[in-house]
Amino acid sequence: MGRTSDAREKILSAAQSLIELRGYSALGVAEICKTAGVPKGSFYYFFASKEALALAVIDEHWAGQQRTWTRILNSGEEPLQRLRLLFEETEAGQRAGQQGCGTVSGCLFGNLTLELSNHTEAIRARLQEIFDAQVELVDSVIAEALERKEITATDTREAARAVVAQLEGQVLFAKLYNSTHRLGPLWANCLALLGARAPRETVAGV
């Protein structure tokens, strides 16, 4: 075991891998510590409870994903192209995960929403904040596309929710069928949801 600052990272990393493989409820603290290679005493030094660990895993995962989403969605590309890059990044991330562990692990936030949101309010609140932030990021790109008259959808908030819902739904299927090809149509579906003015030529370029 390394320094205590390493132990916290090791616990977080082991917990995230195990949650992605088997969900949260099926895990015990002993198994997490064994996988992390740290003594069980360390766990309660860093985390008050298993729920506190889940919140830390969520925060850590979102910190990384938020950086990626912000980099892509605030980039200098044309607005609709930024959404396309987001879907490509999502597909690449799921493919990398599949190559690493043999199965598509899906979206950690979606997984935990369906497993946990109805029995821990702290986790529900945190996941709501994250999906709100995702919708907000997508909304601002859609608003730019609308400003440029590239789309016909006028309720940009509702359109952003539809795009994120489509993403979550297709990622669910990618996990179920263990196939990242399920994410291929995201871009064309996004253009349809937004009423993009020239979807055909854009889609043809995919």
Place this chain on the structure above:
Amino acid sequence: MGRTSDAREKILSAAQSLIELRGYSALGVAEICKTAGVPKGSFYYFFASKEALALAVIDEHWAGQQRTWTRILNSGEEPLQRLRLLFEETEAGQRAGQQGCGTVSGCLFGNLTLELSNHTEAIRARLQEIFDAQVELVDSVIAEALERKEITATDTREAARAVVAQLEGQVLFAKLYNSTHRLGPLWANCLALLGARAPRETVAGV
């Protein structure tokens, strides 16, 4: 305790309620039997394992939902109206569940996909069959709408997957935000995904 035939139904019903509330992994056989009001010995008389119970819960739930989907999607209504009725039925079902237990429970199949598909292949296979059947039912309605030149989407299978993915994604949000209002935009989003020729007047009628 009633006849043994009742005991099986009681176990199934208790298991479905508990899975909807707390997921599958968090449950033990003892708790299921206590909720069902049947002795623990009964459980293993009817079910070889907890996984066998989960498969039976899935089958029972799909038997009911398949009847509903088939009734609505094979009805004499115009094709796009049948899809609208399906979304209304979904919203009504989630609202009834929320009134019963205080929270939107979401889609049992989506919940179990995210919780279990990566660690039991038997459940993954069963859930794949169910989502395949849902896509097939929606596909046949979309094909009719295409035949009638009411939509512009030509890949009806991919369009059906997009519609079911949108449904799963929005139901996930309805669960996360504990709000069935999240399901309100399903109809307009479906029309957009299909490239319905006259969505505006139809949407205005919602």
